[in-house]
Every structure is written in C-alpha cells, then in structure tokens.
Amino acid sequence: MDYVVLEITSHALDQHKLDGVPIEAAVMTNLTQDHLDYHKTMENYAAAKGKLFALEPRYIILNRDDEWYDYFDQFVAGEQKMTYGKHPEAEAQIQRVKLYRKGTEADVVLDHQTHLELATALPGEFNVHNMTAAVTLAYLLGVKLQDIQEGVANVEAVPGRFERAVEGVGYDVIVDYAHTPDALDKLLTAARKIAKGRVILVFGACGDRDKSKRPTMGEIAAKNTDRIFLTDEESYNEDPDQIRRMIYEGIERAHGDAKTTEIPDRRQAIERALGSAQKGDMVLITGMGHEKYRIVNGQRLPWNDSQVVREILGQEKAE
Numbered sequence: 001m002d003y004v005v006l007e008i009t010s011h012a013l014d015q016h017k018l019d020g021v022p023i024e025a026a027v028m029t030n031l032t033q034d035h036l037d038y039h040k041t042m043e044n045y046a047a048a049k050g051k052l053f054a055l056e057p058r059y060i061i062l063n064r065d066d067e068w069y070d071y072f073d074q075f076v077a078g079e080q081k082m083t084y085g086k087h088p089e090a091e092a093q094i095q096r097v098k099l100y101r102k103g104t105e106a107d108v109v110l111d112h113q114t115h116l117e118l119a120t121a122l123p124g125e126f127n128v129h130n131m132t133a134a135v136t137l138a139y140l141l142g143v144k145l146q147d148i149q150e151g152v153a154n155v156e157a158v159p160g161r162f163e164r165a166v167e168g169v170g171y172d173v174i175v176d177y178a179h180t181p182d183a184l185d186k187l188l189t190a191a192r193k194i195a196k197g198r199v200i201l202v203f204g205a206c207g208d209r210d211k212s213k214r215p216t217m218g219e220i221a222a223k224n225t226d227r228i229f230l231t232d233e234e235s236y237n238e239d240p241d242q243i244r245r246m247i248y249e250g251i252e253r254a255h256g257d258a259k260t261t262e263i264p265d266r267r268q269a270i271e272r273a274l275g276s277a278q279k280g281d282m283v284l285i286t287g288m289g290h291e292k293y294r295i296v297n298g299q300r301l302p303w304n305d306s307q308v309v310r311e312i313l314g315q316e317k318a319e
Helices: 010-014 042-053 125-140 145-154 181-194 213-224 240-253 266-276 305-312
Strands: 025-028 059-063 080-085 092-100 103-110 114-120 172-176 199-203 227-230 260-262 282-286 293-296 299-302
Touching (some): 103 125, 172 181, 199 266
Parallel strands (some): 080 092
C-alpha cells in the first residue's frame, strides 16, 4: 500500500488523535459553518483544522476561492504548496465548466501552462472544485496526466453524495448528505442549473448539534427551491418540534412559508414529495445521505433515504 487517504475531522485534530501520524500531503477544500456546538467560534474551528497544516506536510493544497484561504496560507509546506480554484492566481485554475444532469466537464490549467480536459460522472460545480483538489494532489505526487484524466473519468457516484436513488421515473430523485448551510446552498445551486423542472426539497436538521445554523438553512431552502417538505432528520435527544421551529423561522424570514409543508414523519414527507413531482422535476432529500441508521429519541433505528424512496416507488420491498 502506497498511500492512505483520510478525511480528518476537526475533532480528531483538536483531541490530538493524529499525533505521530506522518502526513505526506494536506488538502483544504473549504471551511464553512459546522461543528460550532463543539468549537463555539469559526476561529476555533479554523485553528483546529490548522493543526494538520502546522505539521509541515510535504505538500499543501489549498482552495484559492475559499474565504479562509488567507488563514491556511500561513502554513509552510515541507516541499511545495499549490492552490486550485477559479481565482486568476490559482495554480490549478478551473477555466471552463459544463454541467449536465449526470456529470460534469471542466478544463483545468496546471502551473499556468499544462491544460487538462476532464470529465466526471459527479454532477455539480462543487464537485469540480473537489475534483480539481484531487487532480492537484495527484499532479504533485507525479501521477501521469493521462492517468489523472482516466482516474477522474472512472470515478463512480459516491453513496449519499448527489446519489440518484432511482432511475426511469420521469423525474430525478437525489439523496445527499448536505447538512450545513454551505453544503445545502451549493447543492441547491447545482440543482437549479441542471434541473429541467422544479426543485423540490425534503429536509430537516440534526438534533444536539449547532443550533445557530438551522434558521440559516431554512432561508437557503426558501430562496433556492420551488417546494419544501420540512421534516425530521435525527433528533437524538432533542425535541424534534423545536428543531423544525428553528428551521421554519428562516423559511418565514425568506418568505417561503407558502411553499412549505411540515410533515414530521420523514417517510411520509418523502412520499408526499415524490407524489408531487412531475416530469423534469428534481426531488432532493438531504441530511442523511448514505447513513443506514437514524437516532431518534436516543434510539438507533434502521433507515436509509435511498432505500425508502425505492420502497415507496415499488422498486424494493420494505424490510
């Protein structure tokens, strides 16, 4: 085994769980509001992530378009630092993006001279940034350009990340893990660009986590969808009614209450959303992604959004 790719959490870094682990390369995709129930402030969150880059890995790859770029740019790489994004100074510059329902094309120029035409089965402009981060790392590690292109082309859909739950029903049903304001905004922006019809959203928020993001997510939903089904996600030990109330405050603030239906039961909410969908629409079910369980009232219950969709549409038997 030559490399191990890890998604390292801010919690693990803050709790020194990576101490002693040699880091060949560190990649920063972005820093947006999340985990503030633990870190309290974005500055503390950034400092926790920064511990990875303070280890002076051989390579550092940074998103030049991210608002926290300057903070992470302070760290020194052991050998080389490289940036990516649409910014004119990005060293892996995204120059052209073409979005499709089932994939994306992009042109990336490396070191202001090497041109790569890339195609991926992953839809959405946010995936272009993620793809370019991976391409930049591969380039620094000396992977051949042809192998990079082929690797990108061969990437299959990631479970719970813009995952198509079903095919052949006349409209798109997408399951996505988006559970932060930034992730939801990027997902809905992508949906707006590729959906032929309406964008219909089924969503809620997790209990016992950062409460401040709930109204913000409600506003984002109201501004970027045609229809909202507000429902429960994972309440853990928190009152699910209170969670929905906080989201609804944001929906009302953005004048989205007229297009919102509140259905606490998640299965019923999904069923109503599917029932309302017409040809060309896109139904987005967010928050749970690939998860196989939900924690409700302290109990761990079997659950998977994609499986529930297939059960409702008669493509899979209920367990």
